[in-house]
Amino acid sequence: MLSREIDGLKLTFHLSGINNQNFLMRDEQTGTYWQQINGVAVSGPLAGKVLKLIPSDELTLALWKTEQPHGTVLKDVATYASKYSNRDWDVRMKKAPTVLSFAEHGLKPRDLMLGIQAFGVARAFPYEAVMQEKLIKDHVGPEGVILVVGPDDKSIRVFHTKSDFYRASENGSFFLMDSATGSKWNFQGCATEGSAKGACLERVEVIKDYWFDWLRSFVGAGYGALAADGFGESFAEGAGGVEHPAADCFFGRVGGEGERGEDGEKG
Amino acid sequence: MTEARKHLLSIAAVFAISLFFLAYPFYVIRPFRYQGPHELPVALAILHWRPGVEMVCAATAIVAGYLFWRTKSKLLAKIGVTIAVLVVCLFAGLSRVNIFEIMFHPMGRPSFEAANETKLDGAEMVMAVNLNGEARAYTIRSVSYHHIVNDEVGGVPIVATY
Numbered sequence: 001m002l003s004r005e006i007d008g009l010k011l012t013f014h015l016s017g018i019n020n021q022n023f024l025m026r027d028e029q030t031g032t033y034w035q036q037i038n039g040v041a042v043s044g045p046l047a048g049k050v051l052k053l054i055p056s057d058e059l060t061l062a063l064w065k066t067e068q069p070h071g072t073v074l075k076d077v078a079t080y081a082s083k084y085s086n087r088d089w090d091v092r093m094k095k096a097p098t099v100l101s102f103a104e105h106g107l108k109p110r111d112l113m114l115g116i117q118a119f120g121v122a123r124a125f126p127y128e129a130v131m132q133e134k135l136i137k138d139h140v141g142p143e144g145v146i147l148v149v150g151p152d153d154k155s156i157r158v159f160h161t162k163s164d165f166y167r168a169s170e171n172g173s174f175f176l177m178d179s180a181t182g183s184k185w186n187f188q189g190c191a192t193e194g195s196a197k198g199a200c201l202e203r204v205e206v207i208k209d210y211w212f213d214w215l216r217s218f219v220g221a222g223y224g225a226l227a228a229d230g231f232g233e234s235f236a237e238g239a240g241g242v243e244h245p246a247a248d249c250f251f252g253r254v255g256g257e258g259e260r261g262e263d264g265e266k267g
Numbered sequence: 268m269t270e271a272r273k274h275l276l277s278i279a280a281v282f283a284i285s286l287f288f289l290a291y292p293f294y295v296i297r298p299f300r301y302q303g304p305h306e307l308p309v310a311l312a313i314l315h316w317r318p319g320v321e322m323v324c325a326a327t328a329i330v331a332g333y334l335f336w337r338t339k340s341k342l343l344a345k346i347g348v349t350i351a352v353l354v355v356c357l358f359a360g361l362s363r364v365n366i367f368e369i370m371f372h373p374m375g376r377p378s379f380e381a382a383n384e385t386k387l388d389g390a391e392m393v394m395a396v397n398l399n400g401e402a403r404a405y406t407i408r409s410v411s412y413h414h415i416v417n418d419e420v421g422g423v424p425i426v427a428t429y
Contacts, residue, residue, distance in 0.1 A: 001396055004417065004424035013426050015367045015414045017296040017314075019307055023367075023414060024296075025428070033311050036414075036428045043311035054425050056396045062389030064404050065382045071395075071402030072379035073387065074416065076409055080372050085411045154392065 001056035002039045006049055022213050037209060037217045055205055059155030067188060109212035114156060118204050119143045122219050127208060130156055135167040135176075145204055148176065150187045156208075159189045159201035271344075274335040278328055278351050285324040285358040288317045293366070321359035328355040374413040379403065398423045 004011045009029055016026035016033060019042065025034045032044030039051030057064070061073070076084065107113075112127035119141035130136055136147045144162035149155070151174035164179040175192070176185040183194025189201035207214065268276075295302060295310035302310075332352035336345050382404070393404035399421030410416055410429040417426050 001394060002426050002428065004426050010424050011426075012417050013415050013428075014365065014373060015371055016365060017292075017311070017367060018298050019296075020302050021298070023428075024311075025415060025426075031315060033314075043308055044315065051426075054396060054398070054423070056394050056427075058392060058394055058407070060389060061385075061387055061391040061393050061404060061406070064393055064395050064402075065389070068395070068397065068402035068404070069382055071382045071397075071404060073382055073385045073393070074403075074405045074409060075378045075380050076406070077372075077374060077413070080412060081409075083372075083412055084408045 001054040003052040003054055006046065006051060020213075020216065021210075022217060035217065037207070037213060040217075053205065055203065057155065057157070058208060059150060060152040063150060063152040063155060063187075107211045109210065111211045113209060113211050113214050114147065114158070115207045115209055115214040115218055116140050116145070116158060116204060117218055118145075118160075124211070124214055127156075135165060137164065140204070147206075148187070150174070155187075156206065157187065157189065158204040158206045160204050161201050269338075271335060271338040271340045274331045274338070275348070277331040278335070278348060278355075281324040281327045281331070282351055282355055285321055285328075285355050285362075288313055288320050288324075289358045289362055292317070317362045321362040325356045325359040328352045371412060371414050374409075374416050377416050377418055394427055394429065396420055396425065396427075398425070 004013070011027035011029050013025040013027055013034070015023060017024035019035060023036045024042070025036055026032065026044075027034065027046075030045045032041045032046040032049075034041050034051065039053065041047050041049045041051075064071070107126070113124040114127055114130060115122065115124045121141035123140045125136065125138070125147060130147050131149060131153075134149045138145060138147070143160055145158050145160055146165050147156060147158050148165070148167060150157065151169075165185070166177050166179065168175055168177055174187065176187070177183065178185065178191075178196065181195045183191045183196035185191045185196075185201070189203060191197045191199045207218075209217070292310045292314045295306050296314075329352055332348050335348045382402075387406065392407045394407060394410065395402065395404045397403075401421035403418070403420045405416055405427045407429055410427055415426060415428055417424075419425065
């Protein structure tokens with residue numbers, strides 16, 4: 001989700017191409033080409049500009065309706081509805097070939113990742129691992145975060161916190177609980193009961209993307225092929241002389257006592 | 268060089284130029300093809316200039332073709348030149364076609380319904396935003412086809428993409 005405003009211009013976008021499996025948009029107003037995943041202008045009068053990322057969620061409609069009962073939903077365009085994807089589109093696309101690969105990181109190109117750019121670093125978490133664990137406590141750079149799977153078992157939100165949280169349910173009602181105060185928190189990150197009632201955790205933006213695309217788009221330099229060799233070297237040499245932003249990749253489950261919780265059980 | 272030959276060379280030159288400007292971006296910007304860091308900006312630059320270049324090529328071809336017809340060349344040659352001129356004009360027309368929006372039709376002006384009125388299945392995955400108190404959800408099923416929805420939520424112009 002991106003802003004359409006930049007430098008005082010309100011842009012209207014059209015699908016106009018593809019760059020190593022991520023599509024390009026072209027704006028009507030200036031003819032500039034923009035990369036869809038990260039909003040970077042790759043060619044044209046506004047080349048080098050970056051559209052502002054708009055905070056957004058990916059969740060089930062049912063869950064969204066409970067949180068936003070007065071919201072509005074996009075209607076299908078009847079003429080094209082028969083061409084719309086099945087719901088498992090991103091899962092089926094995992095079988096599609098890719099043109100970029102970063103095999104040295106031990107992940108397949110189309111492994112789904114949860115990519116976070118915050119606190120001065122970029123870090124990606126394997127989507128399947130988070131879905132399996134339901135709640136992961138980890139860090140992005142120097143800051144603690146929790147990745148939480150929602151009550152619909154489909155949505156994931158990330159919150160900025162150093163506290164220990166547990167995912168629980170009572171009488172079919174989902175909530176989070178922090179071990180410090182014993183307060184109950186909802187999936188929007190706000191405390192609803194207990195001494196912390198009224199407080200809300202800071203949301204951290206997360207992007208669900210294929211590994212090859214996230215690595216190329218958010219960690220590599222600009223568009224086109226990431227110099228995989230150069231990237232590999234920076235890891236091996238402990239990031240000495242790295243020109244692009246520091247990157248850190250999470251390859252496995254978070255382990256250790258007290259760092260994961262599922263349904264109220266301390267890991 | 269005879270006048271006829273000059274016109275033939277002109278037509279051959281604009282044919283080659285218009286073919287290159289039409290074909291190179293199609294060749295580079297394709298799904299499942301690796302795009303190097305140098306060829307993509309070249310292809311995009313060509314795309315940027317293509318409509319104008321193709322119009323100049325078509326105009327040049329038409330003028331050269333007309334002048335060739337006024338020479339004493341054989342009828343077969345004139346027919347061949349006419350076909351070449353028509354092909355250059357066809358290239359000019361094709362250069363304005365956005366193949367990606369033929370494959371994935373643009374959504375156009377999006378329309379919405381209230382959350383409590385929608386008949387959509389609750390299991391649909393949506394992308395959701397909340398701006399200045401206005402909440403909106405976009406079904407991934409539809410946006411993954413149209414790819415782009417130009418919208419405004421809470422007074423903020425946004426583009427939903429997938």
